Amino acid sequence: xGAKIYLARWLALTALFCGPLLADAVCVTxxxxxxxxxxxxxxxxxxxxxGPPGFAYWDGSSFDGAxxxxxxxxxxxxxxxxxxxxxxxxxxxxxxxxxxxxxxFYFESFGVPQIxxxxxxxxxxxxxxxIGWYDxxxxxxxxxxxxxxxxxxxxxVVFDPTSTFGLFFVPDSSTFDPTKSYFxxxxxxxxxxxxxxxxxxxxxxxxxxxxxxxxxxxxxxxxGYYIGIKDRSLQVSDGDxxxxxxxxxQVPEPGTLLLGVVLLGLPIWxxxxxxxxxxx
Numbered sequence: 284x285g286a287k288i289y290l291a292r293w294l295a296l297t298a299l300f301c302g303p304l305l306a307d308a309v310c311v312t313x314x315x316x317x318x319x320x321x322x323x324x325x326x327x328x329x330x331x332x333x334g335p336p337g338f339a340y341w342d343g344s345s346f347d348g349a350x351x352x353x354x355x356x357x358x359x360x361x362x363x364x365x366x367x368x369x370x371x372x373x374x375x376x377x378x379x380x381x382x383x384x385x386x387x388f389y390f391e392s393f394g395v396p397q398i399x400x401x402x403x404x405x406x407x408x409x410x411x412x413x414i415g416w417y418d419x420x421x422x423x424x425x426x427x428x429x430x431x432x433x434x435x436x437x438x439x440v441v442f443d444p445t446s447t448f449g450l451f452f453v454p455d456s457s458t459f460d461p462t463k464s465y466f467x468x469x470x471x472x473x474x475x476x477x478x479x480x481x482x483x484x485x486x487x488x489x490x491x492x493x494x495x496x497x498x499x500x501x502x503x504x505x506x507g508y509y510i511g512i513k514d515r516s517l518q519v520s521d522g523d524x525x526x527x528x529x530x531x532x533q534v535p536e537p538g539t540l541l542l543g544v545v546l547l548g549l550p551i552w553x554x555x556x557x558x559x560x561x562x563x
Contacts, residue, residue, distance in 0.1 A: 307391055307392050309388055309389075309390055310389055322375060323500075324337065326361075329349060330344070337382075341511060345522075346521050377498075389468070392448060396534040397533060400438070401527070402437055410432050415450070416444040418444070421445070428440065465512075482519050485519070490518065498511040507530055510529050
């Protein structure tokens with residue numbers, strides 16, 4: 284995953300001693316901000332393998348095991364009953380009132396750098412998956428976690444997106460190709476090579492990849508978010524959204540940072556973020 288900044292312990296303790304971190308706004312493309320939060324639903328039971336989803340779009344079945352979707356991670360039950368990374372509380376999630384996905388949303392950062400903490404990966408391709416940010420209004424983008432062929436450890440990075448940014452996920456690659464990536468604006472989705480190959484081998488005809496690959500939950504403890512990602516095409520795979528799980532927060536203001544360092548005596552590193560242009 285390249286250089287990593289191990290801030291997870293510092294983040295938790297800073298939130299404890301210095302109060303909640305700043306929060307981004309989440310906005311529906313062309314609509315309102317912070318207006319689509321829904322109460323955590325009752326999770327449906329899911330056997331291992333394919334099966335029908337529950338009320339929320341991310342409450343799906345999983346090849347990883349029984350009751351293994353991102354909702355069970357958030358709630359700290361089922362497959363994730365002993366997972367130390369789980370918040371173990373039913374957090375509000377970003378969706379329409381009928382539980383369906385908001386298929387295009389972005390974050391408003393107000394120009395403040397972000398801290399992303401990778402909690403875990405559960406997919407078979409985790410050593411090859413990457414995630415980054417993009418500006419929906421320009422060609423600017425940058426990596427958050429970039430794969431290097433080694434299953435990633437948990438850890439945190441600081442990145443500096445534009446004031447308005449979305450997220451993209453690249454299955455099986457350390458190269459950003461929009462035609463093979465999945466976006467928080469699902470209308471921009473491509474389809475990964477592995478998904479096309481699987482569909483061809485199983486006589487599945489693929490249409491446009493219009494589904495949302497990101498599940499977003501409010502993190503009341505920090506003012507930030509838990510994010511679960513679905514790595515494969517929704518047309519050929521399960522619906523667990525647990526293949527990459529991370530948190531997103533704004534970097535605390537300098538005064539809070541200094542106080543946190545004094546109180547906790549922990550070093551802080553900054554990852555130089557790389558920006559570029561989307562490939563044509």
